[in-house]
Amino acid sequence: MTPPDSRRFPDGAVVSARGLAQRVTTADGELTILADIDLTVAPGETLAITGASGSGKSTLLGLLAGLDRPSAGEVMLLGAALSELDEDARARLRAGRVGFVFQSFQLLPALSALENILLPLELAGHRDARARAADWLARVGLAERASHTPRQLSGGEQQRVALARAFATDPQIVFADEPTGNLDADTGARIIDLLFELNARAGTTLVLVTHDAALATRCARRMHLVAGRVAARAPA
Amino acid sequence: MKLLRLGLWLLRRERASGEWRVLLLALVIGVGSVSTTGFLGDRFKRAMRDEGARFLGADLLVTSPRPVDSWPAHRLTHSAALEFASMVSHGDAFQLATVRAVDAAYPVAGTVKIAAQPFAPGIPGRALPPPGAIYADQELLPLLGAQVGDRVQLGATTFRIAGVVTQEPGQPGAMFGLAPRVFLRADAVAATQVLQPGSRVTYLYQFGGAPDALAAFSEAMKPRLDRTQRLIGAHEGVETLRGAFADTDRYIQLAALVSLLLAVVAIAITAHHYALRHYDQAALLRCMGATRRDLRTLYLIQFGSIGLAGSLAGIALGALLQTALAHLLLPTAVARLPALGPAPVVAGVASGFVALAGASMPALLRLLHVPPLRVLRRDLPPLSGSAWVSAGGSLVLLLGLTAWYAGELKLVGIFVGALAGLALLLALLAQLALGLGRVVQRMSYGPLRFGLAQLLRHRFDSTLQLAAFTLALFLVALLALVRSDLVDGWRQQVPADAPNHFLINIAPHQEQDVAAFLARHHLATSELYPMVRGRLTTKNGQPIEATLPPGQADASTLRRELNLSHTVTLPANNRIISGRWFGNRHGAEISVEAGMAERLGLALDDELGFAIGDQTISATITSLRSVRWDSMQPNFFVIFAAGPLDALPASYLAGVRIPDDAGSVLPEFVRSFPGVTVLALDKLITQITGIFNQIIAAVQLLLGFLLAAGMAVVVATLLAGLDARRQEAVLLRTLGAQRAYLARALLSEFVTLGLLAGLLACVSAEVAMALIAARLFDLPMTLHPWLWFALPAAGAALVGASGWLTTRHIVRVPPMQSIRALG
Ligand SMILES: Nc1ncnc2c1ncn2[C@@H]1O[C@H](COP(=O)(O)OP(=O)(O)OP(=O)(O)O)[C@@H](O)[C@H]1O
């Protein structure tokens, strides 16, 4: 099953949500984490989701990427209604088309920098995977560190590898959750530069979660969450 | 395909990780130990099966302690032979031999090969030697210092050795080489005068022919047999031979299985830890689009490869070691065993995979069900469950495997029950020992204090390690004690003046001469006891079978003819425990050994009937005796008062001590009384203890696996806690601890663990040994000081080494790099 190309969606959206809500039952009763979220992200668009810690940013990202199921509402990702897909079908939908960047890098410690980039390529079954991975490693400026394991790389270097990994399969959309959260300001700024550069060059859709308002301004659109709801206006 | 590549790739990248190594190691140990015994057992079973009818030398064999005169009508080929023990001498040399006197038709099936020289190939032929000649086992010739063509004395006659037997239908005795075989013509037996009325003789009647004729014959024959007579088909024949070995084999297999079980514990711990460490990887792969099925394939490929590699390596190890085991167990039979078979390979791979799959499946299943959302929410807990669920699942699977190996559920039940009880006990003891460790820890300082604190903090791990290693050390020690105390110790318990030779088969007319000979040479001797052979048939007028206590229907006492004697003086080492010794009283009175009375449900005043030859003799039990069997004196189950047996033909028996420096006394005796059989007890004991020692050595070989498996458990538990330890080490180093301090702390932790395991094993082994000695052998309890040094030392060395090898690198890591590793 190949989903239709996002660029030819009837409504043109790569990802969209309608009436999205997430509630969990805890010991103290029902807890609403997200409520009434509507959004549409067009191809090539960059969206920043901001909000205080605990406001539900990561939860929303997970729902948009199909990593979790919402309590209510619907998500359309790459032309497919996620509610109609089971977990494995959602995984297949992501393969090669969705990239991720995480706050904690999430590189596999046993694999070298090159191999970490290779992993999604192999999984998606790319033919010239190795050459492609090497190419991407060079693009993030780490060609000499190909055989180094994450343990031998600094945090900024690890995140650069993670960026290369996210973009290597030519995804249609990249989800990034606080990509600078574990880095100092300088390094973070350089990572963000790189992220936007790669994104611009590939024309990828980007959904970026951050609590940093300055960073958010670099995105074409911004969305501010307060206690799980979209705030009328983003703070300046 | 792409998943296969990816799986192998991931495996290769992680091959240096401790987990794969421990899994591999555990598999090699577990599979290696079961394949070692598996290969040998299989070779032996096939040897048995291939022998088939050739083992009996016939399709059907009837054995009887008396000649059988009448047979059902039949048209089968048949042969009649008789077998007895006799001395064979050549010059001053003499040897007890198993003489088989045969007719021209022997053997009805199978081949006998005769060669002109020892260890020459031999020509198929008949076992019947030419008149005036014998054939002998090739082992006999060097014992006699004789060669083919020499004349040897057998009873009252001399015979020429006309050739050596290089092959004959299977012969259990020959397996352990107790008494070499001599073939004699049946028509020459009488002239030897070896057979006396009380001599133990087995008559062997072989039959061969078409299956239906054989079946009809055995149907007609069965009702005519009494308990002492047996009808054996080719199949049962193999079973008989297997019997003795199969028991040994089964226990050895079970010993091997303990290693596999410990290996499973190591695998379960490691797989659990592997899963914990790979939750992130699994979640990430799911994010990147891997389906659950992809993940399953990916992990199956990795674990499958390890399973295959570990099993095959274990099998290869087993194939190597089984040769050693074969030489230990069956030194004389190794050459006759068939080559390695494929069945144990299959069984080895199967047990490897069952162990691996059973022990790692629960952990892997949890890995497959990791929610992909974990990449965003690190706190998302992995599904519940523990290493114990893993271990439990695999243990259940392994019980099935055990049952399959042992082929007997009851035995497995007992075995597993005993093992579980032992494990529980050891765990309890380990807890106690750790409590003791706490006391020591309070009093200690420096790295020792820190090391002990570690031990106590990881109390669960420590208990597991301690229990596993104690189990291994305990079994090793127990076996060593059994060997030193029971096997060797038994010989030392024998009183110095106890008889070391039995003279049996003394003809009535020789009684005076033998007594005179013994007196002339001042030899310490027992009384010369008359001996009559008879069967116990009735109790108080009822057939004895009908009166047996439950569970005794097949009592071996009834399957043999009993040695019956009569004497007026209660033999030394006998004690009356109820009733009164008849002494000089004449009459139909008997004294019965208490153990036999208990087994057969006999009591004072019971009247027993004995069939002796074609007569029946009845007598009343007037006393029960306890007998010290280890006194090495001639002992009897049933002793008659003077009277009833007097008129019956008897032969005489005496126990005599012949000093080692007695020189030519024995050869002179054998020359003077060629028909008398001289049983060299000390030689026999040496042979029997030799066999015991062989078996023990074989089991000890397997205990090497057990120790290795114990070490694997230690390594597996350490590995699971290694990350936490690394963090602590980094913390300590940044706080200023020196490398040497860390190293000493680690070492003191593991050495203490090993010492404790050694101590626990000591206590357990001493207690178990005391119980065995007291309950089974009536021996006093003795302590073994050497054990108290050896076991803790061995424990400290082995646990210290495995612990140090697993953790040493955390000492070496520079603090900076360690900090990074924490990130
Ligand atoms: N399954 C769950 N059960 C209970 N609470 C949950 C669950 N999922 C999310 N939460 C809670 O919902 C709130 C929102 O979580 P989320 O991770 O989306 O916040 P966030 O905006 O990403 O915060 P941060 O900036 O700290 O990453 C938090 O308080 C979190 O603890």
Ligand SMILES: [Mg+2]
């Ligand atoms: Mg978050």
